[in-house]
Amino acid sequence: MAKPRRSNDWGFPRWRGYEESREAATVRLCDRHGCDERGDCPAPKSPNNPDRWYFCQKHAAEYNSKWDYFEGLEKAEAAERARTEQRDNAGYAEASHYSWGGSGDGSRSADEMRALDVLGLESDADFATIKRAWREKAKTVHPDVKPGDKEAAAEFQKLQVSYEVLKAAEARREWHG
Incomplete structure (x- = not known):
């Protein structure tokens, strides 16, 4: 008769690690061609599209560095959007003395x-x-x-x-x- 193996969690289920079982864990790779890193940073394929790219941290940073929030807007439209967002986010500035906002x-x-x-x-x-x-x-x-x-x-x-x-x-x- 085989001896039962003792559990590593000492009877406390919350002490068990994630993905500690013997089955293979599904890992999504980076969508950048030739990259074998884990792709756990989602990025939109295009505006208002639910489809996402999944990049590693390095390639997500590269993707986001080229992102222009005001792309395609006229100068006046961009200024209006910036003013509107500044107004809408003013609550964070007001709350900064509570250390809720700021860098x-x-x-x-x-x-x-x-x-x-x-x-x-x-x-x-x-x-x-x-x-x-x-x-x-x-x-x-x-x-x-x-x-x-x-x-x-x-x-x-x-x-x-x-x-x-x-x-x-x-x-x-x-x-x-």
Whole structure:
């Protein structure tokens, strides 16, 4: 008589892994010709069509990078659609103080993200790094270093405004605790 095999789930069915059985699991491959990766990212074949391509992550990113939301619209129509969507999504901006909206983890506003881009920093930079980057960049374009250079003066202004935005945000974070 064969000895019964003990289960790996210790009697708790929820501990069983997905697709742990011995049967072959059906895996859909990427629809890109020649790609053997798993195709688990659906993408529409055409607008208002229920048919989908299924790409791997790499090819889905490539497909989406060429996507133009305003393709085929006149300039006025595109501007109207952008304005309408901005109006319809204004509720998210209003709720940003609850950390419901915004980019990344919700800890930085869009203005802060733009200021970090001007300074060439990542979104998770701490204030000491921000101050160091601002000083390094400001030293190269300061009006005392480059007197009479209008481009350097404009760049210095951008750096100043970016630093002020990030400094005010840091002060708010410290004040709110």
